[in-house]
Amino acid sequence: MLDANPEGYTTADGRKIGGVLMEMRNITLRFGGVKAITDISFDIREGEIRAIIGPNGAGKSSMLNVISGFYVPQEGEVWFHGQRRAPMKPYEVARQGIARTFQNIALFDGMSVLDNIMTGRLTMMKTGLFSQALWWGRAQAEETEHREKVERIIDFLEIQSIRKTPVGRLPYGLKKRVELARALAAEPKLLLLDEPMAGMNVEEKEDMSRFILDVNDEFGTTIALIEHDMGVVMDLSDRVVVMDYGKKIGDGTPDEVRANQAVIDAYLGVAHD
Amino acid sequence: MFYREAGDFKTSYKDDSQTFPIRFDRRGYYAALLLGFAVLPFLLNDYWTNAVFIPFLIYAIAALGLNILVGYCGQLSLGTGGFMAVGAYACYKLTTAFPDINIVFHILAAGVITAGVGVLFGLPSLRIKGFYLAVATLAAQFFLVWLFNRVPWFYNYSASGQISMPERTVFGIPVTGAQVAPWAGYLVCLAFVVLLAWMARNLTRGATGRKWMAIRDMDIAAEIIGVNPLRAKLTAFAVSSFYVGIAGALFFSVYLGAVEVGEAFGIEKSFAVLFMIIIGGLGSIFGSFAGAAFMVVLPVLIKLVLVDSWGWPTDLAAHIRLMIVGALIIIFLIAEPHGMAQLWRLAKEKLRLWPFPH
Structure with a gap:
């Protein structure tokens, strides 16, 4: 065995x-x-x-x-x-x-594809509330840094063209792919x-x-x-x-x-x- | 034709995530800021300031705050009036206890205190959702109004039970009290609005906003990607109450000057702000402004047209206003739950292709 x-x-x-x-x-x-x-x-x-x-x-x-x-x-x-x-x-x-996808898609319908995938990296984003509110220094750098990682996954799964589309408008197959992207974004x-x-x-x-x-x-x-x-x-x-x-x-x-x-x-x- | 994204290329992710990514929007907002700060103060008379501009700005702050909680984080609240009262009374207690400190700091501190109270009343949100949470916040509304009525310490043991704002200055210019020039109070409110709206925009497009929206759209999925639901909800309550508290402090100090808590911050206020964000657009910064403007301008407009021009009785005009607001809320809830902001978004999408839609 x-x-x-x-x-x-x-x-x-x-x-x-x-x-x-x-x-x-x-x-x-x-x-x-x-x-x-x-x-x-x-x-x-x-x-x-x-x-x-x-x-x-x-x-x-x-x-x-x-x-x-x-x-x-x-x-x-x-x-x-x-x-x-x-x-x-x-x-x-x-x-x-540990990341997962769901049998019946569990995406955030009100957000764009990009934002959905970005949520996969939330556990890695560490700047405080105040710094984010001012969009200053660290918060902005962090956003850009994670955006780059997410864009790599978007390229990988070939969903560049729907980046800014609200998820609610996508067909089923693409939603599945976005959900996979979100799980992958968490590395x-x-x-x-x-x-x-x-x-x-x-x-x-x-x-x-x-x-x-x-x-x-x-x-x-x-x-x-x-x-x-x-x-x-x-x-x-x-x-x-x-x-x-x-x-x-x-x-x-x-x-x-x-x-x-x-x-x-x-x-x-x-x-x- | 007029509204164009095409040709507005970004070459870095930093550019793409700036406050207003579209050049046309950016220019529009700068123009509005210029108008608000440099032109309007010279034009405003007493009536327009007090009937339209100052209430619009203050309600815009309250609507922003409630929109963060209801529109972005999906936690229904009916306690806005109560939290505004917390801001007002905190501002009053602080400015009478420490008269030498600038009023701007007192207003900010009032926001912080309200944030603390908001977190306290937000604690049940972990367990209860939707209408049940609304009822819990309703309890906050009635409890807070009762508290400020019954405990004399809050109104410094004054005989009337009211609180009234003493004169305070910023850079030597009075902004509260009886001797305020219309433009001074207006500018203070405008400065707060611009700062808070910019911060709200930053928060809602960044990591915090995504946490809130994830909780709103599907809380189970949010938890599975690593969002701590209690923390996310409580930050929403804190930030929202901060905004509402500042709105309450300004409402009392700059706008009314003297306040009786049941009248100024009753349940009607909670509903008024809720209607603003429903009509304006849930989950939209622009919608908060649109809703506030609509609810402030509508009665003025109705009075101008019905009473002043057509000579109708005042009470009839007031009833017609209520009917219009009620009808609009039902229409918006059924036809366009995302409010005026969504109509504006659709108009922009059309404008993008106009006049050649194919």
């Missing part, structure tokens, strides 16, 4: 994957009497693209919400960078270097993508897949994603976690998962005999 090696491994296409970045240990999450997640453990390694798949209601989004701090699991531990993470608020998780160590290709046509899916691979390749960002399109998942990801009814039923490379009988049963159903 690949995971056994603490130093990491090399993928089929020759990328070096590092040590463990995030580890979930025996996570159990309940809502009242309903168990959304039951005793799940897996790890995410530096530089890899890790997919979480499973049928509807399997608990994938709940898992992502545990990682990003929305839900605090009743049992289990979250380890990040070799340290156990105490229960914390989502904005504290963001400051640790995250771990990027969580909740169904980045939901509701897209084939071309948009291809674009998005290319961006995800490029982000991983150029910035070395570790990515964990949830996706329903099996073709996309198998092509993109290095390792896959499969969930069903809140339990983990499979974990490994796409090929291993494809051959896993439990996974096949979960997706195709089991014959009654």
Whole structure:
């Protein structure tokens, strides 16, 4: 098994994957009497693209919400960078270097594309209220400095032409891209993508897949994603976690998962005999 | 044809993020400043100063403040009148306790004190939203008015229960009290307006403004990108109350001179300022000015036309004014929730292509 090696491994296409970045240990999450997640453990390694798949209601989004701090699991531990993470608020998780996108886009509709992406850098902007009010020295320099970083991401995702358009006016596919840009602007160590290709046509899916691979390749960002399109998942990801009814039923490379009988049963159903 | 962005190229991000990025706007605003500071003071008579210009400037400050809270940060407040009263009474207490210090500092300090009070009443905003928060701020409104009525210390134990502004000077020129020249009070208000509007513009386009707008548009997403919601909301309450407090201090010291708290800073004042930003435009600096101008000029205009020219009775004119304002608020809420500022923006987009729209 690949995971056994603490130093990491090399993928089929020759990328070096590092040590463990995030580890979930025996996570159990309940809502009242309903168990959304039951005793799940897996790890995410530096530089890899890790997919979480499973049928509807399997608990994938709940898992992502545990990682990003929305839900605090009743049992289990979250380890990040070799340290156990105490229960914390989502904005504290963001400051640790975890960024995410949402299944149903969560952009700020009243602001321009540029302002939306700039919000991704808010945790890094440090000047005080007074200096900002006077737009003097440090505040202005800081604005320009972060603007340059954001413009690089705008170039990267090819959205230069809509920079100043209010987000509310954009079509769905572009909104998804802007949301990715906002998450990237935070220069995250771990990027969580909740169904980045939901509701897209084939071309948009291809674009998005290319961006995800490029982000991983150029910035070395570790990515964990949830996706329903099996073709996309198998092509993109290095390792896959499969969930069903809140339990983990499979974990490994796409090929291993494809051959896993439990996974096949979960997706195709089991014959009654 | 007249309003052009084309050809106005920027070669650095610094240029692109200046206060007025479009050259046409910039020239317009400089011209307005020149008119306001260098021309109008020589033209103004007593009536126009007191009926239009000073109330417009003071309401513009209050509207700016409330717009920061409601329009930019999305936290509904009905406590504006109460916070204006805090500014007024803070200014009064300070200037009677330390008569030697310049009144400008007292007005600024009154703003700071109001900011503190605003933060205190903003604390519930972490837990409650929308209409429920509005009701909580309504409680602030009534509590503050009650407090200034009932605790004699605030009005220095005067027999009438009113507070009245003694004469104060700036550079040896009286700006409050009975002997004020119209232009002096006007210039003090204008200076505050220009400074505060410029600061509001800077705050709203920078990192702080983005935090506020992120909270307004989607608070969950704001939290996930690292905005601390409590801090963002409380800064909005603080900055907003600072503006409203200064407006209250000016309203009392420069405009009215003597104040009875229930009359001057009652719930009607809260609604009046709220109407200004709804009609003017939520989330727009320009809208704050447009709304304030509209609400101040409308009654004057109605009086000029209906009473002075057509000879209608005064009370009928007053009722017609209420009906017009009420109808406009409903029309704006339904047809154009972003107010006059949005109409102006749309007009600019049209003008950009005019007269060749294709």
